[in-house]
Amino acid sequence: AGSVPESAWSFQFPELEAAVDETHHVAEGYDADILIRWGDPVAPGAPAFDPMHQTAEAQEQQFGYNNDFIGFVPLPAGSDSADHGLLCINHEYTNEELMFPNYEQPTAETVAIEMAAHGHSVIEVQRGRDGKWSYRKDSPYNRRYSLRSTEMAISGPAAGHPRLQTSHDSSGTRVIGTVNNCAGGVTPWNTVLIAEENFHGYFKGENADPAEAQNHTRYGVPGGWYAWADFDDRFDIGKEPHEPNRFGWMVEYDPYDPSFTPVKRTAMGRFKHEGAETIENKDGRVVSVMGDDQRFDYVYKFVSYGRVDHNNRTNNFGLLDSGTLYVARFNEDGTVDWLPIVYGTGPLTPENGFNSQADVLIETRRAADLLGATPMDRPEDVAPDAQEGKIYVMLTSNEKRKPDATHPANPRAGNSAGHVLEIDVTDGDFAGLQDRWDILVLAGDPNDPNAGAQWGKGTSQHGWFVNPDNAVVDHRGRLWISTDGNDQETSGRADGVWAIETKGDLRGSSRHFFRCPVGAEMCGPFFTPDDGTLFVAVQHPGDAEGSTFENPVTRWPDFDDNLPVRPAVVAITRNEGGQIG
Ligand code: FEO
Ligand code: CA
Ligand code: CA
Ligand code: CA
Structure with a gap:
């Protein structure tokens, strides 16, 4: 492995060394500059970061915690500007232990700050003559969406259903905020989709509505990760048993319109949405491909009824409200069937407790169970390549897969390293009902015979990784993967970005490009339209056993003893200019 000539690769950057230390690193010939950090001002006039005296009001105007998905849309709107x-x-x-000084237990104030630190940020960014990125602190586009106060709408077939009604919202169509926003996507009409992933973790209590018992159990509600229910009744399912049904959706908003009310698109299903990448199919319909990130859960796609309108952008804003949601069944013969999740068809009937499409969507997982979808090894990002007719599926891990429950598409028992599937879309029609699948990579150490790893022959000792999570395809059809789970113990390397060949002799060969500081997960890889900048998100740096606000294992990115470790967004560019990679 790793002994093929450099000229055989499509990637031109010198490979980065895989290791773990207190800071970030990028391949030689590239710059990786901090753009924005937790606490930096976002809304115009936001107060400066004061970590010893943080307030919810300040946090709600500042950059939130644990940056994950990144999307870039050009200015002016409608241009293809890359700077x-x-x-x-x-x-x-x-x-909490990394955010708050002397943290011991939640208080009303820490919980309010945390709610304000969840959600989403929009900032106006520009690349200067020196090639460096900065953001405009006074931009009228800048804004925060938070779980604490941002009103959002609910649309699509489940909107207004009694199961979405609560004592605060008898309409079932208005909800405060969004939670656990993991990955997302940018639509062909340049709106942004943000995913509600592990919503179950925010709820506590004894479920007060027996009719929701089966539903809540299937999603792990209440997860009890946070004590917020002790301070806010809406997270107590003993008091608000329908509130969890208002989370677990995809949220769409218009980045160009600060007055736009973000909207939860129920037609796209309710599960632990990792993200949703959307393409325009060759017939003009839109297709979103999506993962449900839990062990033994599924891969989905949504196909709109309507077609993209290229003349009037806002005509596309309802496209994700009506269409067909499908779940994937990976067959042993190498085909994959897309099974429609439609009320009244097959098992999705009143005998199984479904009385409408709203019921089917609220309990998407149970509907998919009954249809016979294939349980996967934690589907994270699902990345389409519209040009090449491919879909890449990141399956991050599944240590609970038993030897007698392996399947050719999830071939390893106790899969701690994860793998990547490639779907070959039949005739390039992303709306079709049957495609073919193949394994691109079985992650893990290629030198460990017990790992069962499978890599392209160009992969060096720095080129392998475990736990693929987010992914993007560049304009040359090559895959860039960010990871969540590498560290000294699991792989002797930090999380980061690896570039993967998808074609030719070196297909499945992986090359290390960027790595995170200790304790961090790598998120958000997103290219500008010219592939000239790669934005990445360093999430939960310094997150390690015993690491605290006072004594973190790293003080990235400021390395100032008066500042805590901070999640931050990094802009990667080439010293000489030109395309990344
Ligand atoms: Fe939030 Fe599936 O990672
Ligand atoms: Ca994450
Ligand atoms: Ca993720
Ligand atoms: Ca993950």
Whole structure:
């Protein structure tokens, strides 16, 4: 492995060394500069970061915690500018011990700050003559969406259903905020999709509505990760048993319109949405491909009824409200069937407790169970390549897969390293009902015979990784994967970005490009339209056993003893300019 000539690779950058230390690193010839950090001002006039005296009011105007998804849309709107635009960033969750001085237990104030630190940020960014990125602190586009106060709408077939009604919202169509926003996507009409992933973790209590018992159990509600229910009744399912049904959706908003009310698109299903990448199919319909990130859960796609309108952008804003949701069945013969999740067909009937499409969507997972979808090894990002007619599926791990429950598409028992599937879309029609699948990579150490890893022959000792999570395809059809789970113990290397050949002799060969500081997960890889900048998100740096606000294992990115470790977004560019890779 790793002994093929350099000229055989399509990637030109010198490979980065795989290792773990207190800071970030990028391949030689590239710069990786901090763009924005937790606590930096976002809304115009936001107060400066004061970590010893943080307040919910300040946090709600500042960059949130744990940046995950990143999307870039050009400015001016409708242009293909690659040096001026809006950067749209998810804030997935909070790490109290790293955020708060002398943290012992939650208080009303820490909980309010955490709710304010969840959600999403929009910032106006530009690339200067020196090639460096910065953001405009006074931009009218800049804004925060938070779980604490941002009103959102609910649309599509489940909107207004009694199962979405609560004592605060008898309409079942308005909800405060969004939670656990993991990955997402940018649509062909340049709106942004943000995913609600592990919503179950925010709820506590004894379920007060027996009719929801089966539903809540299937999603792990209540997860009890946070004590928020002790301070806010809406997270107590003893008081608000329908509130969990208002989370677990895809949220769409218009980055160009700060007055736009973000909207939860129920037609796209309810599960632990990792993200949703959307393409325009060759017939003009839109297709979103999506993963449900839990062990033994499924891969989905949504196909719109309507077609993209290229003349009037806002005509596309309802496309994700009506269409067909499908779940994937990976067959042993190498085919994959897309099974429609439609009320009244097959088992999705009143005998099984479904009385409408709203019921089917609220309990998407149970509907998919009954249809016979294939249980996967934790589907994270699902990345389409519209040009090449491929879909890449990141399966991050599944240590609970038993030897007698392996399947050719999930071939390893106790799969701690994860793998990547490639779907070959039949005739390039992403709306079709049957495609073919293949394994691109079985992750893990290629030198460990017990790992069962499978890599392209160009992969060096620095080129392998475990736990693929987010992914993007560049304009040359090559895959860039970010990871969540590498560390000294699992792989002797930090999480980061690896570039993967998808074609030719070196297909499945992986090359290390960027790595995170210790304790961090790598998220958000997103290219500008010219592939000239790769934005990445360093999530939960310093997150390690015993690491605290006072004594973190790293003080990245400031390395100032008066500042805590901070999640941050990094802009990667080539010293000489030109395309990344
Ligand atoms: Fe939030 Fe599936 O990672
Ligand atoms: Ca994450
Ligand atoms: Ca993820
Ligand atoms: Ca993950």
